[in-house]
Amino acid sequence: MIKITDLEKFYRTEEVETIALNKLSMEVKEGEFVAVMGPSGCGKSTLLNILGMLDDADAGSFVFNGIEVSKFNERKRADIRKHNIGFVFQSFNLIDELTVYENVELPLIYTGVKASERKEKVEKVLDKMQIMHRRNHYPQQLSGGQQQRVAVARAVVNNPKLILADEPTGNLDSSNGNEVMELLTDLNEQGTTIIMVTHSEHDARFSHRIIRMLDGQTVTENILV
Amino acid sequence: MLRNYFKTAFRTLVRHLNYTIINVAGLTVGIAVCMMIFVIIQYQTSFDTYHANRSRVYRVLTEHRSSDAANIPFSKDVPFPLPNALKTSFPQIEKVTPIFASNNDQILVTDENGKTLQQFIEPKGVFFTEPSFFELFDFPLLAGTYTSLQEPNNVLLSKATAEKYFGDWHLALNKTIKIQVGGYVFEHGTEVLKVSGILENPPANTDFQFKALVAYGTGFTGSLMNKSIDWNDRTNQGFSCFVRLPEQTAASGINKELATYAAKVQSADNKDVYQLQALADVHYDTQAGNFSNTAISKQLINVLWVIAAFILLIACVNFINLSTAQAVNRAKEVGVRKVLGSNKSRLQIQFIVETFLVVLFAVILAIILTVLTLPYINQLLNLSLSLQIVDRVQTLLFLLAITISVTVLAGFYAALVLSRFNPIEALKSRFKVNSGKGLSLRRGLVVFQFIIAQALIIGTLVIVKQMNFFMNAPLGFQKEAVVNIPFRVDSLRISRLDYLRGKLMSIKGVEGVSFSSNTPVEDGADNWTSFRFNNATKESDYKVITKFTDDQYLSTYHLQLVAGRNLKPSGYTQEFVVNESFVRSLGIKNPEDVLRKKVSIWNGLINCEVVGVVKDFNNRSFRDQVAPLVMTTNNTMYNQAGIQLTATNIPATLAAVKALFSETIPDFVFEYKFLDEKVDGFYRSEMQLAQLYQLFAIIAIFLSCLGLYGLASFMAAQRVKEVGIRKVLGASTGNIIYLFTKEFILLIGIAFAIATPLAWYYMHQWLQDYAYRIEIVWWLPLIGGIGALVIALLTISFQAVKAAVAKPVKSLRTE
Numbered sequence A: 001m002i003k004i005t006d007l008e009k010f011y012r013t014e015e016v017e018t019i020a021l022n023k024l025s026m027e028v029k030e031g032e033f034v035a036v037m038g039p040s041g042c043g044k045s046t047l048l049n050i051l052g053m054l055d056d057a058d059a060g061s062f063v064f065n066g067i068e069v070s071k072f073n074e075r076k077r078a079d080i081r082k083h084n085i086g087f088v089f090q091s092f093n094l095i096d097e098l099t100v101y102e103n104v105e106l107p108l109i110y111t112g113v114k115a116s117e118r119k120e121k122v123e124k125v126l127d128k129m130q131i132m133h134r135r136n137h138y139p140q141q142l143s144g145g146q147q148q149r150v151a152v153a154r155a156v157v158n159n160p161k162l163i164l165a166d167e168p169t170g171n172l173d174s175s176n177g178n179e180v181m182e183l184l185t186d187l188n189e190q191g192t193t194i195i196m197v198t199h200s201e202h203d204a205r206f207s208h209r210i211i212r213m214l215d216g217q218t219v220t221e222n223i224l225v
Numbered sequence B: 001m002l003r004n005y006f007k008t009a010f011r012t013l014v015r016h017l018n019y020t021i022i023n024v025a026g027l028t029v030g031i032a033v034c035m036m037i038f039v040i041i042q043y044q045t046s047f048d049t050y051h052a053n054r055s056r057v058y059r060v061l062t063e064h065r066s067s068d069a070a071n072i073p074f075s076k077d078v079p080f081p082l083p084n085a086l087k088t089s090f091p092q093i094e095k096v097t098p099i100f101a102s103n104n105d106q107i108l109v110t111d112e113n114g115k116t117l118q119q120f121i122e123p124k125g126v127f128f129t130e131p132s133f134f135e136l137f138d139f140p141l142l143a144g145t146y147t148s149l150q151e152p153n154n155v156l157l158s159k160a161t162a163e164k165y166f167g168d169w170h171l172a173l174n175k176t177i178k179i180q181v182g183g184y185v186f187e188h189g190t191e192v193l194k195v196s197g198i199l200e201n202p203p204a205n206t207d208f209q210f211k212a213l214v215a216y217g218t219g220f221t222g223s224l225m226n227k228s229i230d231w232n233d234r235t236n237q238g239f240s241c242f243v244r245l246p247e248q249t250a251a252s253g254i255n256k257e258l259a260t261y262a263a264k265v266q267s268a269d270n271k272d273v274y275q276l277q278a279l280a281d282v283h284y285d286t287q288a289g290n291f292s293n294t295a296i297s298k299q300l301i302n303v304l305w306v307i308a309a310f311i312l313l314i315a316c317v318n319f320i321n322l323s324t325a326q327a328v329n330r331a332k333e334v335g336v337r338k339v340l341g342s343n344k345s346r347l348q349i350q351f352i353v354e355t356f357l358v359v360l361f362a363v364i365l366a367i368i369l370t371v372l373t374l375p376y377i378n379q380l381l382n383l384s385l386s387l388q389i390v391d392r393v394q395t396l397l398f399l400l401a402i403t404i405s406v407t408v409l410a411g412f413y414a415a416l417v418l419s420r421f422n423p424i425e426a427l428k429s430r431f432k433v434n435s436g437k438g439l440s441l442r443r444g445l446v447v448f449q450f451i452i453a454q455a456l457i458i459g460t461l462v463i464v465k466q467m468n469f470f471m472n473a474p475l476g477f478q479k480e481a482v483v484n485i486p487f488r489v490d491s492l493r494i495s496r497l498d499y500l501r502g503k504l505m506s507i508k509g510v511e512g513v514s515f516s517s518n519t520p521v522e523d524g525a526d527n528w529t530s531f532r533f534n535n536a537t538k539e540s541d542y543k544v545i546t547k548f549t550d551d552q553y554l555s556t557y558h559l560q561l562v563a564g565r566n567l568k569p570s571g572y573t574q575e576f577v578v579n580e581s582f583v584r585s586l587g588i589k590n591p592e593d594v595l596r597k598k599v600s601i602w603n604g605l606i607n608c609e610v611v612g613v614v615k616d617f618n619n620r621s622f623r624d625q626v627a628p629l630v631m632t633t634n635n636t637m638y639n640q641a642g643i644q645l646t647a648t649n650i651p652a653t654l655a656a657v658k659a660l661f662s663e664t665i666p667d668f669v670f671e672y673k674f675l676d677e678k679v680d681g682f683y684r685s686e687m688q689l690a691q692l693y694q695l696f697a698i699i700a701i702f703l704s705c706l707g708l709y710g711l712a713s714f715m716a717a718q719r720v721k722e723v724g725i726r727k728v729l730g731a732s733t734g735n736i737i738y739l740f741t742k743e744f745i746l747l748i749g750i751a752f753a754i755a756t757p758l759a760w761y762y763m764h765q766w767l768q769d770y771a772y773r774i775e776i777v778w779w780l781p782l783i784g785g786i787g788a789l790v791i792a793l794l795t796i797s798f799q800a801v802k803a804a805v806a807k808p809v810k811s812l813r814t815e
């Protein structure tokens, strides 16, 4: 599903140039659950952003579903993104002004799903995440775990083929964290490919494979399954 | 302590420089507009207030009761016998001063032998009056004596006029000039005048913009006006009378006596009465007018005040909106201060001090802006405003009032909002720009701004459309490529008219020539008369316009006959052509029916048959309906040539015409005016109003958009993260722009819904003043609304697009 080769990413500030990704290559097959680990600043989030087409690489190739996307412009990438990829962030990134229901509905609106269909889909996913009873609450009125479940619901409501999760349990206590990990495992079992950045060995063990990074490069891989 | 407040305030303002600039710019423009209006109003209300006797000076107005065809119930003109009657029969009136204001006078400056050295034409500013003029009004004398005006043929010149005629005013004293008074009413010759004094130039804020004051009693003013006992004489244009009452004498008593007196001296069918009007009201009487066409209605002054207040309010609204929005950003700072023990009032003072600094700065910039734009305003409004005229103390007080009221208006609310923040919440920075009451107030204020802006835009559109109508609507006669050349009637000239016509017609480019007393359309400069139709026993109770025209009038101005025939060439009055309105006013349907009927005008002085009827053309400005009209020949009444030119090479033709006139008529100042320009001139005040509205509309929309820009940029800053999230979830650039603009579209829509009926109502009322007017079609307000919306959206879009095209990762990183 994903094949990247010699991917490079630099950040230039006035004084220094940081190499965030240094000729990084990796492959993720459809249906896999991959954990990415490594020390702070090694380029995990950068990698995830590029995989999610939120950012573009400076060099190297990125093939998504057999299509070379690294030269795509913003609009084309946005198009692939909204139909194929769901995101879960450490800080949930829910919109405070919208209710739970509205937050989850948003990706459907942007992909042009009809209103009647939207209602059905949103309710189904809220049910699945067991937050149906909170549908009219605002994010601030929920606990961290609940918020992250809303975020996961939002990420999966469009039935994406790929979910990118950047430290999804980073802001949660262990029981809430486990709940989210179980959600992700369920999704994976139903066929969704998942790439997850994490600092937690515990969480990483939910995955099939752990990619370890250092200074913008992959160093080792542990196959768990 | 206070120093500390100022230091902190200054730092804050510098740190949020963008918002500070928007705030200062908005307030500067708002305050400058206010100041400008203040200066204009101060100027307008200062007219003739500097005369020591001002409270005892009155103008005599004629209230026309016998007629309403002219639609002017009050006029400043009085019958010739009135001043003398007041002097002899009203001993309780201290001073009576007749003033005859002539116009288009020719002045000849001669050498000792009477040879003409220089010629001037004075369109206005020559007054015939008595020395008592100076016991009513204060105009300082530089040389000579006031009393010299007692003697006929003496003249006092203003300093500027003396310099114009003689180079140096010191040389002017005791010199002689010749005057040929303009107009057509009197058969009069040239008067020789001796300069018996020099007056200081009249200040800009007097309605007596004199160039020369000639002794009343000179020439026809002595032989005709001063001797007249005819109260019915209708030929009194420009003849006014002012009086001075003793202290503690009420005008109302005299008005009553005047009514009784008028009834006694006037013939039974003349019901006109006379009333005293206080000098303080003269400048605001747009109906009766004044000698310099500077009257301004109290209503217009009020409109100006209202606009000033609105513009200032819009500017304050910007300030409030931005400050409260910013307040959210500063919530954290406030939180820290509160936690550190700063109390509510300290915070409020801090904020007020900040506001004060901004306002102070804006006031200073506004003064500079006002000074810089004053010449432009002068040009626009045809005024001579200067900061010298302005009362310094009043202006300072005004500025102080503005500073304080804006500081309070703009600063107080924001100060309240800011200090109310709960410190814990503030520290958590949980505030969102669109939460709670702040937003609904902010929304309300934006709506308010756009109501004003859109109402002004709609008003402007209506005025501009009506102006276009004035300029372009067909009048029923030819006004393009027609020039009018005024000349003065005397026997020599009359004898040469036919020769002149022949010569003119032989000039290449001249298509037609007509001599007449008036052009087809006049704005108040017509002769009106009541009449008897078909030997009726009673005079008509309305008046008709009399135009003296030669037989070429119809062809030169392209007028159409609907019945009968044109006038036959003649130097005398022998037959009438009337217009359709005349026929209709008699209740007659078929124009043929008035042919060969007798009409007598001017108290039976002229009594002839009707030979033709012309199709109605607009013989008055579009303010009024077409008036009944009679036209007849009489070469002693002609005072102008109307020349129809071919549209090509007009300058060359005019040069030839000028050469011909100078050669044919000696001592002649050649002047010409294109008829279409003259017609446009009727609507000068509307034109000024239109420009004023345009200016205010532009300022209002500019200020409103400045506020929107500030709000949008603030919103963009606030919602960076939200935009990022939405983009990650698949929002397109269009989605994001819509997110930013939908609220404003709604607000502007609401404003539109309120502004349209308001503007419609007000402009509908305004249009009622015009007999001929446009309809306010439905799409006119719509254009205004859409225009405002487009401008506003462009303003917001700048920020919205910036936010929308930013890469989502960037915005998400801010966490």
Ligand SMILES: Nc1ncnc2c1ncn2[C@@H]1O[C@H](COP(=O)(O)OP(=O)(O)OP(=O)(O)O)[C@@H](O)[C@H]1O
Residues within 6 Å of the ligand: A011, A012, A013, A018, A019, A020, A039, A040, A041, A042, A043, A044, A045, A046, A047, B813
């Ligand atoms: N926008 C940016 N501008 C400059 N440098 C950046 C930017 N984003 C990331 N970097 C740098 O690139 C490197 C990789 O950053 P990245 O966020 O990918 O690290 P990470 O592995 O996700 O770290 P953490 O575990 O702390 O989240 C770091 O050195 C970081 O400082």
Ligand SMILES: [Mg+2]
Residues within 6 Å of the ligand: A044, A045, A046, A166
């Ligand atoms: Mg990271």
